Amino acid sequence: MSVLSHAPNSIPTLLTAIDLTIAGPLDALSVLDVRHLSAEAAADGPIVVLLNVADVTSVGASGVVGLLEVLHVLRARGGDLRLFGTSTALDQTLLQAHLGHVARIYATRQEALDAGTNLAGARHLAPQSRWRGLFGRPRRTLGWG
Numbered sequence: 001m002s003v004l005s006h007a008p009n010s011i012p013t014l015l016t017a018i019d020l021t022i023a024g025p026l027d028a029l030s031v032l033d034v035r036h037l038s039a040e041a042a043a044d045g046p047i048v049v050l051l052n053v054a055d056v057t058s059v060g061a062s063g064v065v066g067l068l069e070v071l072h073v074l075r076a077r078g079g080d081l082r083l084f085g086t087s088t089a090l091d092q093t094l095l096q097a098h099l100g101h102v103a104r105i106y107a108t109r110q111e112a113l114d115a116g117t118n119l120a121g122a123r124h125l126a127p128q129s130r131w132r133g134l135f136g137r138p139r140r141t142l143g144w145g
Contacts, residue, residue: 015079016041017048017113023055026090031066038070038081046078050112053105054085059093071103084112 018041022030034051041047049070071081083090084106094105106112 015046015048016044017050019050019052019109021052021055025058025060026053026056026063026067027060028062028066031063031070035066035070035073038074042074042077042079047074048079048113049074049081050109051081051083052085052109053083053087053090056085056087056090059089064093068102080115082106082112082115084109 018037020034020037022034024030034049038047038049041049067081067083074081081103083103086107090105094103104115106115
C-alpha cells in the first residue's frame with residue numbers, strides 16, 4: 001500500500017511550490033492522490049509540485065501514465081511537476097520506457113526547485129538529437145550571392 005504525505009516547504013520560489021512524497025508502489029491509486037492534491041493547489045494559479053520518489057518500491061504502468069497526466073495538467077496551467085530522490089525501481093522504468101524525454105528526476109529537492117534556472121543538475125535528460133549534425137547547414141546570405 002502506498003503512502004502519500006505532505007512535506008514542509010521552506011524555500012521561497014517565483015512559483016508556489018507544494019511538496020509531496022510517495023512511499024510504496026507507484027500505481028494508479030497513489031497517482032490519483034497526487035493528481036487530486038495538485039489540482040487543488042493549482043486552482044489558485046500556477047504551481048510547482050515537488051514529488052519525492054525516493055521511497056517508491058515498484059512502478060506500475062498505470063502509475064507512469066498517471067504521472068504523465070499530472071504533468072500535462074500542471075503544465076497546461078503554467079506549472080510543473082518535478083520528481084526528486086533516488087529510486088532504483090523508478091530509474092529502471094525511466095530508462096526502459098525512455099521517459100527521460102518527458103520527465104526528469106533530480107537528486108535533491110533543491111535541484112528540483114532550481115530546475116527552471118539550472119538544468120545542469122537534472123538526471124535522465126533526453127540525449128540531444130544528432131541527426132541535425134549529419135548535414136551541414138546552408139550558409140545564409142542577405143540579398144544575392
